[in-house]
Amino acid sequence: MSFLGSVWLVVRKDLVVEFRNREIAYTTLFFAVSTLLVFSFGFVHEGRAVEDAAAGILWVAIAFSGTLALGRAFERERQNETLRGLLMAPVARTALYLGKLAGILLLLLAVEAVIVPMVGLMFQAPLFRYPVMLIALLVTGTVGFVAVGTLFAAMLVRTRSRDVLLPVLLYPITVPVIIAGVRGTAALFQVDADLPMARAWLSMLVFFDVVFVTLALWTFEAVMTE
Amino acid sequence: MDFTSLSFTDVTRNFGRRRALNRVSFRCDAGEIVALLGPNGAGKSTLLSIAATLLEPSSGSVRYGEQPRAAWLRGRIGLLAHDLYIYPELTAAENLTFFARLHGLDDADRRVSSALARAKLVDRRDDQVLGFSRGMRQRLALERALLHEPRLVLLDEPFTGLDDASTSLLVERLQDLRSKQCLVLVATHDLEVIEPIITRALLLREGKLVQIPAGAGSLRERYRRTSA
Numbered sequence: 070m071s072f073l074g075s076v077w078l079v080v081r082k083d084l085v086v087e088f089r090n091r092e093i094a095y096t097t098l099f100f101a102v103s104t105l106l107v108f109s110f111g112f113v114h115e116g117r118a119v120e121d122a123a124a125g126i127l128w129v130a131i132a133f134s135g136t137l138a139l140g141r142a143f144e145r146e147r148q149n150e151t152l153r154g155l156l157m158a159p160v161a162r163t164a165l166y167l168g169k170l171a172g173i174l175l176l177l178l179a180v181e182a183v184i185v186p187m188v189g190l191m192f193q194a195p196l197f198r199y200p201v202m203l204i205a206l207l208v209t210g211t212v213g214f215v216a217v218g219t220l221f222a223a224m225l226v227r228t229r230s231r232d233v234l235l236p237v238l239l240y241p242i243t244v245p246v247i248i249a250g251v252r253g254t255a256a257l258f259q260v261d262a263d264l265p266m267a268r269a270w271l272s273m274l275v276f277f278d279v280v281f282v283t284l285a286l287w288t289f290e291a292v293m294t295e
Numbered sequence: 296m297d298f299t300s301l302s303f304t305d306v307t308r309n310f311g312r313r314r315a316l317n318r319v320s321f322r323c324d325a326g327e328i329v330a331l332l333g334p335n336g337a338g339k340s341t342l343l344s345i346a347a348t349l350l351e352p353s354s355g356s357v358r359y360g361e362q363p364r365a366a367w368l369r370g371r372i373g374l375l376a377h378d379l380y381i382y383p384e385l386t387a388a389e390n391l392t393f394f395a396r397l398h399g400l401d402d403a404d405r406r407v408s409s410a411l412a413r414a415k416l417v418d419r420r421d422d423q424v425l426g427f428s429r430g431m432r433q434r435l436a437l438e439r440a441l442l443h444e445p446r447l448v449l450l451d452e453p454f455t456g457l458d459d460a461s462t463s464l465l466v467e468r469l470q471d472l473r474s475k476q477c478l479v480l481v482a483t484h485d486l487e488v489i490e491p492i493i494t495r496a497l498l499l500r501e502g503k504l505v506q507i508p509a510g511a512g513s514l515r516e517r518y519r520r521t522s523a
Binding site for chain 1: 347349351366367369370372374377378379380381382383384385388393396397398399423439507512
């Protein structure tokens, strides 16, 4: 089994399992939409959104719902100890990490496909002015967040208070990713879009992605050995 | 490269301040079925996890033939643990196919069909495991553990939830593994079932290994005498 073949096997398995029970997709989506609704009551007055609020609210919704998805994805592997079944397979543990990462990433991107248009509607965010740049910011930001989150969720899978510890560990480390995502998206959403600034934040996100994925791949084998 | 023995030398494993295994040493060879006995919490599952390379010993060494612990060994080890390592949302066939492909087996479809036949789950192959009884799950999990024809088979309470017919099938399967020169380590409380097929028994008590002497009386009687 090739490295990429193993990654794909894990991704496909996660997607089939999720398609059958839709647990993570529904809870994550519900949470993200609820977050947007709550913020819309606070930041939209007389039909006009507070300036620069949309980007922050979008990334808060992504971060919070992403944390939920990360926790549930590994809780599912813990319930029947299937994670140990995966670890017993003669495949590189980094392939397992990348498979889990890709599965959660796809789920979160699907959630973003719903909540981003909602942000556009609720907060009058100009989504179609620079759509490619917006997608690039969302994808790179989500990759960085999920890269760290997958590692921590795997690390905490046997910890009793994992639900509390995951955000406590995850948010301080991913703050640079969230800030870069917010600033880059805000640069696109402002009245006179600042494309050079958005590009700078995108470069920053790519840099974080490379660093976080490399560090996670480097440490995953050790993290998974009890 | 394959291995023909498993040896533990002074293996200790601590979980925080609790010592789960205390200087455990033993050796077993290919073609042996060794029963691992002991009360709950004696360290049986910890020992199996270490043998499966899932846990690192705090001290001591484990060797597989002449080989030290290494990642490639995982492909030659079959582990059936308390938790069955199967996905309830997947069907029986999907579970086996997933693990067969993960093990890089070329003839995955043929092996899956044979495994389902052995587990007597052919007519339930496309049903989600969610609706299976404990016994059906146990049979499926056993076939998952043996799908890649491992040389070292580690079974933790394999008789749990099995009816008489399934228990007999499992006993036959263990004898078959023995005839194929596999090395089988079975942690169990079902002494009457396991006694006719094992080559010897080891008793774990508070993390320490105690030999059960051969001699008069059933395995249960000797177990009681030793653990008293």
